[in-house]
Amino acid sequence: MLLEAGIGAGLALFLFLAMLGYNIVPFVLILGISALFYFMVVQKGMLNLQSRNRYVGVKISFDDIGGQNTAKRELIEALNFIVSGDRLQSLGIRPLKGILLTGPPGTGKTLLAKAAAAYTDAVFLSAAGSEFVEMYAGVGAQRVRDLFKQAKELAKKEKKTRAVIFIDEIEVLGVKRGSHSSHLEYDQTLNQLLVEMDGLKTSSDVKVLVIAATNRVDMLDPALLRPGRFDRQVKVDLPDKEGRLQILKIHTRNKPLDQEVDLESIAQETFGFSGAHLESLANEAAIYALRDNETTIKSHHFKEAVDKVMLGEKLDRRPTxxxxxxxxxxxxxxxxxxxxxxxxxxxxxxxxxxxxxxxxxxxxxxxxxxxxxxxxxxxxxxxxxxxxxxxxxxxxxxxxxxxxxxxxxxxxxxxxxxxxxxxxxxxxxxxxxxxxxxxxxxxxxxxxxxxxxxxxxxxxxxxxxxxxxxxxxxxxxxxxxxxxxxxxxxx
Incomplete structure (x- = not known):
């Protein structure tokens, strides 16, 4: 209504000035450029936010994630504070607002966030830190506001009382303020995230939990890490031998393995592999079996796959x-x-x-x-x-x-x-x-x-x-x- 009234008043003013003999062409050009900027940047940015934020119907559980027993145990303990909301209120305990997952790439941070949403029976909305930072001032902050608003609306639509917002690569959004002296949009966007997290109330119809992931926790602004924002930091490390074996079993359970395949031996040989590496390893071994027209995946397929994941594909180039x-x-x-x-x-x-x-x-x-x-x-x-x-x-x-x-x-x-x-x-x-x-x-x-x-x-x-x-x-x-x-x- 206010926008329509403003447009009407502006047109009336221009007509009045024209009747008095003023040249209104410069004013019309300025108004046209302003309108074009508003609709192309602000409105388009808000619409893009709706398409960028990804609402996912969560079907993964903690049992589907291997090799992260310590991280799962820490995360489940933190999530129990949210699930037992009534008991917390009786004891005067403030529920968690944010959980930060830290660790190398490919270790399963996104999977843990999805499992957390399923564990708490919450809607799951994901976004990447890079999606909030624009060259135009104010757009990133507006996207943060809309993200929290959208999470609450989705939860009500799904008739749930909880929502999980997952922000991947939060080091882009949450970098220490002042790091970009020539680009204050970064600081404005981070400030808005801090405000939104401060505004999360325990008495709200929809309880929002923010889960973020990063492999550069050293880059984050200290204000994000203080109690009342990200209350828990869960370390998601590279899996040990037993963890690698669990992950291999998960990623090969739908694959026909030959009787000679020893997953424990493969787990021992893949020290330093992340969960993503091991998933790729199982997939590449199946591809090698397909190339050989085999009905089962054999040990030599896994050996080839380890080399492929570590070094890359064989090259056609032949040495002299x-x-x-x-x-x-x-x-x-x-x-x-x-x-x-x-x-x-x-x-x-x-x-x-x-x-x-x-x-x-x-x-x-x-x-x-x-x-x-x-x-x-x-x-x-x-x-x-x-x-x-x-x-x-x-x-x-x-x-x-x-x-x-x-x-x-x-x-x-x-x-x-x-x-x-x-x-x-x-x-x-x-x-x-x-x-x-x-x-x-x-x-x-x-x-x-x-x-x-x-x-x-x-x-x-x-x-x-x-x-x-x-x-x-x-x-x-x-x-x-x-x-x-x-x-x-x-x-």
Whole structure:
């Protein structure tokens, strides 16, 4: 009504000025531009909000999520405060307004939010932090207001008393204020979110819970993290071995597995994989089975799938004969040293180009280790430099293919020094830079000399492994260990 009255009054004013002989063309142009801006930016932005916010009919439960037992337990405990609303009021307990899920990408934060909505019998409305930030001032704040309004309206429409708003990538929306000095729209949008969360009342007809996800909690404004806004932070970490096994079982329950497939062994070999990686692994294994026209998924399909997820698809590019020989020698060097310092560690080695790698040796992790000893790090340095040293011993010089290996070796040596595991003891990484670099070189040179000694003693084995690898393109860990045993008996 006010808009219509304003338009009518404006037209009357323009007609009156025209009758008095004023030139109203400039005023008409200004009005037209203003109207165009309003309808194209503000109204279009509000309409886009309705299409961007995704209302999802939740069908997932916590039982459908594997590998996050600790996160699920923390989240369920927090959600019980919401489910037991009447009891909370009798004790004067304020229910939670927000739960923040933090952790690496692909660990299941969105799935946990959906399961939380199902657990609390709430409608689930999702949005991404990037969807609220626009170049036009005020649009993001309006979208935040409409998001909370839409959540309440959807809950009433579904005849529910609870609503869950899930904001993914909240670090975009909730970045520390002042970080974008030339773009105050970010700060206005965050301020509006803070106001909306402050305004959530326990006595409301629809109780709204905000669940947000981020892998950069360090970027968030402190005002978001204080009690009364995001009251709980739930860490969603990469799964351990038992968690990976649970996830693999979930993602293979609709797939025909061959009897030889050992999911526990696959779980052990996939240290560092997220839930998303494991889902992709199961899917890729099924695709390889389809390519082979198999009725069941076999162990070698999973082995191929692990390489695919880690490194990418096989490449059509073929190395030259000389390059293939060098790659085979390089990977043979890695494999022999790996088996020397950690017997039984090699899963397989290949010279088939995949992703950015021309060749690759895959190791079996010792276990889900989060702390490393000096002896373990020194062994890993030996394995890293072995490829280039094998090239140098047989072909007379190294190649640029070892650049990544050397970077890894330097990283491991630095880790030894800065964590106080070297003879220097505790060091200051900023003040003792010269001493640290000197010690890193000393550690690296010491491991290089030791690797040269080991490879020199096993030179016939190195030639044989490289020759077999060049001919067959792939050698399993079992075959490698057979060759090592044969040459050990002959020595």
């Amino acid at each position: 004969t000389a390059e293939l020989e060098r790659i085979a020698i390089h990977e043979a060097g890695h494999a022999i040293i790996s088996e020397t310092v950690r017997p039984g560690s090699v899963v397989h080695l290949t010279v088939t180009p995949r992703g950015q790698a021309l060749g690759y040796m895959r190791q079996k992790p010792e276990g889900d280790s989060y702390l490393y000893t000096k002896s373990y790090l020194l062994k890993q340095i030996k394995i890293a430099v072995a490829g280039a040293l094998a090239e140098e011993m047989i072909l007379g010089e190294r190649s640029t293919g070892a650049a990544g290996d050397f970077q890894e070796a330097v990283k491991l040596a630095r880790q030894i020094v800065v964590t106080g595991l070297s003879e220097l003891g505790i060091v200051d990484a900023e003040k003792d830079d010269q001493a640290i670099n000197t010690k890193i070189k000393e550690i690296l040179y010491g491991q290089v000399e030791e690797v040269k000694r080991i490879l020199t003693a096993q030179l016939p084995l190195l030639y044989q492994v490289a020759a077999d690898l060049k001919m067959q393109e792939k050698i399993s860990g079992e075959r490698l260990r057979e060759l090592i045993a044969t040459y050990s008996r002959c020595a």
